[in-house]
Amino acid sequence: MASDSSSEGLLSRAQNLVSENRRAIVVGAVAALAITGAGYYLYATRPEEEGSKKKKNKDKDSPILEERTPPSVEPRSETEDESPRLTKTEIEALPETERFETANKFKIKGNAAYQARKFTQAVDLYTQAIEISPHAEAVYFSNRAACYVNFSPPQYELVVRDCDEALKRDPAYLKALNRRANALEALNRLHEALRDFTTATILDKFQNDAAGASLERVLKKIAQAEARQTISTREPQLPSFTFIYAYLAAFRPRPLPVLPAEPSQGDRTLLLAYEALEAQDYAHSCSLANEAIEQGISWDLGKAEGFNLRGTFKFLTGNSLGARDDLEAALAIIPGFIQVWVKVASVHMELGNTEATFAAFASALSHNPDDPDIYYHRGQVNFILQQFKEAEADYVKSTALDSTFVFSHIQLAVAQYKTEQTAASMATFRRTMKAFPQRSEPQNYYGELLLDQRRFSDAVEKFDRAIELERQKCVAYFVVLTRLTIDAPHQEAYERTSLSSNKALTIYQWQQDLPAAERLLREALKIDPDCDSAIATLAQLTLQQGRLDDAVELFSKHASIARTEPELEQALTFKYATAAQRQFLKEFPHMASQMSQLAHSMMQQQ
Numbered sequence: 001m002a003s004d005s006s007s008e009g010l011l012s013r014a015q016n017l018v019s020e021n022r023r024a025i026v027v028g029a030v031a032a033l034a035i036t037g038a039g040y041y042l043y044a045t046r047p048e049e050e051g052s053k054k055k056k057n058k059d060k061d062s063p064i065l066e067e068r069t070p071p072s073v074e075p076r077s078e079t080e081d082e083s084p085r086l087t088k089t090e091i092e093a094l095p096e097t098e099r100f101e102t103a104n105k106f107k108i109k110g111n112a113a114y115q116a117r118k119f120t121q122a123v124d125l126y127t128q129a130i131e132i133s134p135h136a137e138a139v140y141f142s143n144r145a146a147c148y149v150n151f152s153p154p155q156y157e158l159v160v161r162d163c164d165e166a167l168k169r170d171p172a173y174l175k176a177l178n179r180r181a182n183a184l185e186a187l188n189r190l191h192e193a194l195r196d197f198t199t200a201t202i203l204d205k206f207q208n209d210a211a212g213a214s215l216e217r218v219l220k221k222i223a224q225a226e227a228r229q230t231i232s233t234r235e236p237q238l239p240s241f242t243f244i245y246a247y248l249a250a251f252r253p254r255p256l257p258v259l260p261a262e263p264s265q266g267d268r269t270l271l272l273a274y275e276a277l278e279a280q281d282y283a284h285s286c287s288l289a290n291e292a293i294e295q296g297i298s299w300d301l302g303k304a305e306g307f308n309l310r311g312t313f314k315f316l317t318g319n320s321l322g323a324r325d326d327l328e329a330a331l332a333i334i335p336g337f338i339q340v341w342v343k344v345a346s347v348h349m350e351l352g353n354t355e356a357t358f359a360a361f362a363s364a365l366s367h368n369p370d371d372p373d374i375y376y377h378r379g380q381v382n383f384i385l386q387q388f389k390e391a392e393a394d395y396v397k398s399t400a401l402d403s404t405f406v407f408s409h410i411q412l413a414v415a416q417y418k419t420e421q422t423a424a425s426m427a428t429f430r431r432t433m434k435a436f437p438q439r440s441e442p443q444n445y446y447g448e449l450l451l452d453q454r455r456f457s458d459a460v461e462k463f464d465r466a467i468e469l470e471r472q473k474c475v476a477y478f479v480v481l482t483r484l485t486i487d488a489p490h491q492e493a494y495e496r497t498s499l500s501s502n503k504a505l506t507i508y509q510w511q512q513d514l515p516a517a518e519r520l521l522r523e524a525l526k527i528d529p530d531c532d533s534a535i536a537t538l539a540q541l542t543l544q545q546g547r548l549d550d551a552v553e554l555f556s557k558h559a560s561i562a563r564t565e566p567e568l569e570q571a572l573t574f575k576y577a578t579a580a581q582r583q584f585l586k587e588f589p590h591m592a593s594q595m596s597q598l599a600h601s602m603m604q605q606q
Helices: 003-019 022-031 053-061 088-093 096-115 119-132 138-149 156-169 174-186 190-203 209-233 241-248 265-278 282-295 300-316 320-333 338-350 354-367 372-384 388-401 406-418 422-435 440-452 456-484 492-511 514-527 532-544 548-561 565-587 589-605
Strands: none
Touching: 096 119, 096 138, 119 138, 138 156, 138 174, 156 174, 174 190, 174 209, 190 209, 190 565, 209 565, 241 300, 241 532, 265 282, 265 300, 282 300, 300 320, 300 338, 320 338, 338 354, 338 372, 354 372, 372 388, 372 406, 388 406, 406 422, 406 440, 422 440, 440 456, 514 532, 532 548, 532 565, 548 565, 565 589
């Protein structure tokens, strides 16, 4: 989407690059670190895992217990007499072969007790097997852990303890990993549970849907809890220049407030706030808006303007409830303040109240049915709701009322494209490029349409043309800056970061040229270091290259500037998923080459 939605749209596309190919990218991140020539020796010679596929599947399908037989030992029949409990001295006096045999007998009886739901008796039998066995097989600990799960209440600490012992003996023991992960989750040791679910999911080659679902569930718990805590305690912070510019560009320009004949200090501060906004000095404008209201504004329109500006900045910092309060205060003073009604609609939309959103638009129209901004922003909401025909009608009306606003034309073309009117959409874009020859936006969004059609070279041509237009503006702008000796943010920062990010995604999808895409994204970040879409895209491309440390750092950066709780939750999800993969490789470095093969196979299926 154009204008106020363009930054979020680019971010969404970048995130979808990963989420639509989640399994392949998780594997690809591991595969990228493959060690040439490394072999698969992940306990491949365990006797219980040799043999037919049928036997492997039987073990996999078994819900709790495993019948893994110690080397060179045949299980005895359950009908044999139970061996008496041996003392430590008696155990040590037994030959090793007999100890294996006796321990296995206790395990079999433990399995029978478990199936009979005699869990305390089963624990005692597995404990005897552990005490007698010369090397205490991993399966004995895992089966005893299964008993503790079925105690009332479950003894999760004991489950973890026994699974720890099982995994010391067999680090790739899938059932022990999943069992420990579930116990850790129950104990709210979520990061440890994430580690185990990640390991089990990758070792099982993503074939176990239950483990995959558990992994996503724990990731969601971690990310949600941290996002909620962070949002509730952190100081309000403005989003990137790119985001703010995109949001404000969606509103047609209005003249600065005219001060009364005898302005108060608050009146003067308010004018300074709007002048700073016009100069794109957003942090200063935000501070001055707060000061103006605290100092006191003397006339009604000025008070409404003050609440409008402060509410706008609250909305931008993610404080939707505070924004709603300020905007409603402005409307209480000036009920026909159209821009405020439109912003109230945006706040309700972010709060998830669609009915209140459209009610706000209706109120705005009752005051002025000929304001083009109302139709444009209602079109944006309809677009988000995928009501493309309704959006198209709104954009047509907005353009009819004011044909000089470039974004109405762009969004009309996009809505037409979404309703499969491809020829009409492309014609609208061509008319828009002709009507606005010095604007980069039509070139940019037409490039996105071409990209969606996989016309990669044509898309890059449009992006390059848009970048050239921005460079020309940049030269002219800096001539003005030099004359005025003003040092302030500038408009082309938004366009050039957006364009570089778009071109980077195009080059990646077209040529899989990760280094070239990365160079473009880093160019965008030189212009706006906090551009969320560029950071998110770069994080995901570094993940694709297997640079997990860099990816974790970038996802952390993205989390630090996330504007809303859902955005923060998504950034944290990627961060912790990547960190868990990194931990897996530290523990199983020999798996890298196998993961490379698996990644190639899975990506071929995408």
